Amino acid sequence: MADIRIENLRKEFGSFVAVQDSCFTVNDGEFLALLGPSGCGKTTTLRMIAGLELPSSGKIYLDGEDVTFNRASARDIAFVFQLFALYPHMNVRRNIGFPLLSQGMAKAEIRQRVEETARLLQIDHILNRSVSGLAGGDRQRVALGRAIVRRPKCFLMDEPLGTLDAEFREIMVHELRELHNRIHATTVYVTHDQHEAMAMADKIAVMNHGVIEQFGTPQEIYAKPATMYVADFIGSPPMNFMRFTSGLKSGDKSILLDGADVAVPEIREDMAESELALGVRPEHIRFSDASRLRGAVYGSEYLGTNQVVAVETPGGLIKARVPANRSFRIGETVGLEFNPEKLALFDCMSGRAVASSLYQETRHG
Numbered sequence: 001m002a003d004i005r006i007e008n009l010r011k012e013f014g015s016f017v018a019v020q021d022s023c024f025t026v027n028d029g030e031f032l033a034l035l036g037p038s039g040c041g042k043t044t045t046l047r048m049i050a051g052l053e054l055p056s057s058g059k060i061y062l063d064g065e066d067v068t069f070n071r072a073s074a075r076d077i078a079f080v081f082q083l084f085a086l087y088p089h090m091n092v093r094r095n096i097g098f099p100l101l102s103q104g105m106a107k108a109e110i111r112q113r114v115e116e117t118a119r120l121l122q123i124d125h126i127l128n129r130s131v132s133g134l135a136g137g138d139r140q141r142v143a144l145g146r147a148i149v150r151r152p153k154c155f156l157m158d159e160p161l162g163t164l165d166a167e168f169r170e171i172m173v174h175e176l177r178e179l180h181n182r183i184h185a186t187t188v189y190v191t192h193d194q195h196e197a198m199a200m201a202d203k204i205a206v207m208n209h210g211v212i213e214q215f216g217t218p219q220e221i222y223a224k225p226a227t228m229y230v231a232d233f234i235g236s237p238p239m240n241f242m243r244f245t246s247g248l249k250s251g252d253k254s255i256l257l258d259g260a261d262v263a264v265p266e267i268r269e270d271m272a273e274s275e276l277a278l279g280v281r282p283e284h285i286r287f288s289d290a291s292r293l294r295g296a297v298y299g300s301e302y303l304g305t306n307q308v309v310a311v312e313t314p315g316g317l318i319k320a321r322v323p324a325n326r327s328f329r330i331g332e333t334v335g336l337e338f339n340p341e342k343l344a345l346f347d348c349m350s351g352r353a354v355a356s357s358l359y360q361e362t363r364h365g
Contacts, residue, residue, distance in 0.1 A: 002063030002153040002186060003028045004049060009058035011044050018044045020210040029184040033197035036207035042190045043158055049188060050156050051075050063153055078147035080157040086131045086142055093127040096145040117149045120182065137168045154186040161196065173199050194234055206230050225344060228351040231279050237308055241277040242315035243348060258314045260292035263340035279344035282308060285320035291335030297328045311336065
């Protein structure tokens with residue numbers, strides 16, 4: 001396997017900029033998820049790494065070699081598409097072994113590699129079955145097997161679980177991560193599903209309008225979002241935002257929010273009068289009768305082990321994750337308290353995190 005290094009990668013389609021000067025590195029054996037909504041540039045980035053699209057500018061390095069303008073066939077990568085693209089007239093064995101047959105490999109070596117790969121994916125019992133009659137999960141394993149059998153330097157996957165139903169998708173998320181742990185393959189995985197990215201990836205690049213808003217581990221991105229976009233995109237429910245006008249100075253440890261003093265991480269620099277947003281995750285809110293920050297219960301969503309309670313406040317609708325055994329009445333007034341060590345402050349104009357204790361360095365695209 002090998003590392004992948006992207007330097008100032010850019011792709012333009014006429015006047016439309018699909019990817020804006022992205023920079024990141026996928027270390028040898030890491031699993032990177034390119035995460036974002038449709039049209040954010042994640043698949044275009046993947047296709048440029050694969051050699052299926054040529055960049056407008058920038059560099060792509062694979063195992064230290066500049067492959068920016070190499071053909072896809074010269075990059076020693078394996079690409080797994082959303083649509084499995086299996087050969088329906090071939091059985092499982094022949095589908096998996098076809099890339100090796102195309103390379104002119106000896107039949108005995110092909111058989112050995114196919115059987116090793118099938119055992120790894122736990123599909124050795126269906127090697128002689130037709131792919132046309134397989135369930136979605138097994139078809140996905142065959143597509144993965146066709147990629148793995150080549151033993152490439154890296155794997156590129158474009159929403160490979162997108163066509164599976166929810167049950168199969170949950171199973172395959174677990175199996176893909178287990179597979180990665182066994183073969184230690186350098187992997188770049190495109191998805192719009194935050195749960196897939198958080199469950200499988202070592203690193204995540206969150207993309208928006210061609211820009212990498214944040215690059216880091218799942219834990220960093222969830223706990224220390226670098227922008228309001230990341231904070232809103234990651235989490236279910238996402239981070240709450242309460243807007244206020246800033247007059248903060250260096251050393252301040254509280255803000256005035258709807259007439260209540262709210263403790264926040266210490267401000268490290270003077271901030272001119274501007275609109276800011278206080279960000280807090282639902283699980284970092286608790287109800288307290290002593291709090292001066294109050295609101296009316298708007299509704300609740302029971303989730304078994306806990307519930308999400310929506311509270312209407314002067315600053316907007318706030319969602320709190322609280323124990324399931326507490327009951328609430330619609331319209332009931334409750335007090336809200338936040339964990340000051342888990343808060344974030346954002347500049348509403350730029351969207352960037354401004355509390356230095358929570359600021360997470362990002363790499364732009």
